[in-house]
């Protein structure tokens with residue numbers, strides 16, 4: 001039986017992932033600000049799709065509902081003025097793992113624009129979605145989820161490689177927004 005997915009955050013990323021994951025045949029629920037613990041409690045895999053600045057509040061709301069579960073970190077670790085918040089010695093995902101030690105944190109989806117998250121496709125091309133995590137079985141399930149949505153799913157190694165994925169996510173934002181290439185753009189890792 002397929003895992004039940006709970007998405008925390010119903011903005012651009014949360015709603016796009018909900019559509020893509022639902023199309024892929026998974027049961028999926030999405031939270032509002034009030035029912036975070038309820039949605040996470042009923043899920044096997046929880047996806048964090050909230051602003052980086054809201055992570056601490058959401059961790060409090062999650063409580064022990066993510067114990068033993070896969071916690072996908074789709075956030076981009078950005079300050080309110082759009083600078084990379086962490087980088088050389090840690091990452092948002094590693095800090096999340098410290099704050100939620102009983103969850104199995106996997107960094108994923110942060111390098112893809114929400115506009116392309118529903119299908120993993122862009123103008124007929126298949127985009128890459130990475131997954132970085134320390135629990136091999138958890139990471140494998142996230143790679144399967146990415147593939148089921150339609151991405152080319154690529155193992156990005158241990159959770160510490162989130163430092164690179166978060167820098168890549170930031171670079172995606174630089175290319176898309178600041179250098180005005182738009183959001184109909186994305187990374188393809190040829191392999």
Ligand SMILES: NC(=O)c1ccc[n+]([C@@H]2O[C@H](COP(=O)([O-])OP(=O)(O)OC[C@H]3O[C@@H](n4cnc5c(N)ncnc54)[C@H](OP(=O)(O)O)[C@@H]3O)[C@@H](O)[C@H]2O)c1
Pocket residue numbers: 008009010011012013014032033034036048049050051052054057058061074075076077078109110111112113114115
């Ligand atoms: N947009 C992209 O293309 C993209 C791509 C990759 C990664 N990301 C990352 O993914 C995350 C979400 O981005 P987004 O564009 O989807 O943002 P968004 O449209 O602003 O949506 C954020 C969602 O989080 C909810 N939220 C905020 N604070 C919360 C809290 N304390 N408790 C519970 N829910 C809370 C918001 O609820 P309310 O609306 O009720 O405030 C909203 O549903 C960010 O970390 C972003 O960096 C974004």
